[in-house]
Amino acid sequence: MKEFDCRTAGSPCHAAVTATDDADLQRQIAAHLRAVHGIESNETLMSYLVSTAREKDGG
Secondary structure, three states: OEEEEHHHHOOOOOOEEEEOOHHHHHHHHHHHHHHHHOOOOOHHHHHHHHHOOEEOOOO
């Protein structure tokens, strides 16, 4: 499991998403960027944001 937190990426936003794999994480981050921040992601941005995600214990 992976967890992405906007604050870790340098945003004052308190949103966090948890995903089972990188593909799911990217989908959730992209949806969050569009819905909350009004941003369309690109490869460079997504690569950076995914790199800030942390491994999370499943239990």
